[in-house]
Amino acid sequence: MFGFGRKKTVGKRGEPLPESHDGPPDSANPSGLCPRCEKQSSFDFVGSLPLTFDGGYIVSRDGPNVPTFHEQATVMLCRNCHQGIAIIEEQWTGEHRSIERKGGGISSWKGFHWWPLVGATLHKAVPVTVASAYHEAALALSANCPRAAAAMARRTLEAIAVDRGETTGTLAQRLANMSTKGLLHPTLSDWSREVRLIGNTGAHFDPINDVSPNDARQLIDFIRELAKYIYVLPFELNERRAAKP
Known part of the structure; x- marks a missing residue:
């Protein structure tokens, strides 16, 4: 139930391989189907920038107050094709979007828009x-x-x-x-x-x-x-x- 003792998939050299994930990657799950090469891959995190602020602030004793946000843009690098992808993500708290302010739980960032678009291109054989x-x-x-x-x-x-x-x-x-x-x-x-x-x-x-x-x-x-x-x-x-x- 909790994944204890779960076997990890490894490659020929014993390196850990990403778990199969039909969807594209995000910060919560940095593996899956690459929108560029359309191959299962793992991804390296490049960076994130805030997009949509929610009006709140994190009060700092030693510096300026930091505005809080619930949407961000994240860039990741595919380890298979070595190309970057951009992901628009929203913050979740437990099983709810943080902006809904429902319940509690672990905070995570989940994608809802990817660039390049997932499944927007066809095989080179197509006219x-x-x-x-x-x-x-x-x-x-x-x-x-x-x-x-x-x-x-x-x-x-x-x-x-x-x-x-x-x-x-x-x-x-x-x-x-x-x-x-x-x-x-x-x-x-x-x-x-x-x-x-x-x-x-x-x-x-x-x-x-x-x-x-x-x-x-x-x-x-x-x-x-x-x-x-x-x-x-x-x-x-x-x-x-x-x-x-």
Whole structure:
């Protein structure tokens, strides 16, 4: 329960390895998925600066009073790609954000925004036209604009259809053609229709059927998997074959 006696993962030289963590790093957990290289890594702390002050002060006997803050910007360095990332963090006390002033516990800093954006880039095998539209969708989602994210997810799907040779007809017709040609697995084809429909909702005003952040996140996650299926897996297979003697 408390982690006593827990075995640590070590590398070939006996060095401690970071615990697997699906999310990006922050001061509370300086290991995880690097937003730049998208590899599991540990991170070195570079420094932090206060961002949002809460009106309080730490009274000092020997110097000026120090204003307290509940948000900070932290920079860390990935040990895998040796590149820096920026994290916007908020202070937590126990299980609550410190600004809520609820309960007590250990103080920690947890991230809620990362730069570069997590999952905002696609593999080098993905065409620029597709990757660019996807990047805008991810940017919109990170800015809490789910309708814009859904609309750009739909545009990404259109870019994929054009890249696969489907340049005429409605998007629905293009997706149907791709499915008929075997370019889309039936499950992917069904999901593509969801992207098209929710993307339409995001692009046009509809007071009843709006786009939630979760809708937009699922669409972007799907687009990422679709790009992997269409572009990345064939690319990696060809590289593997080329590497064989």
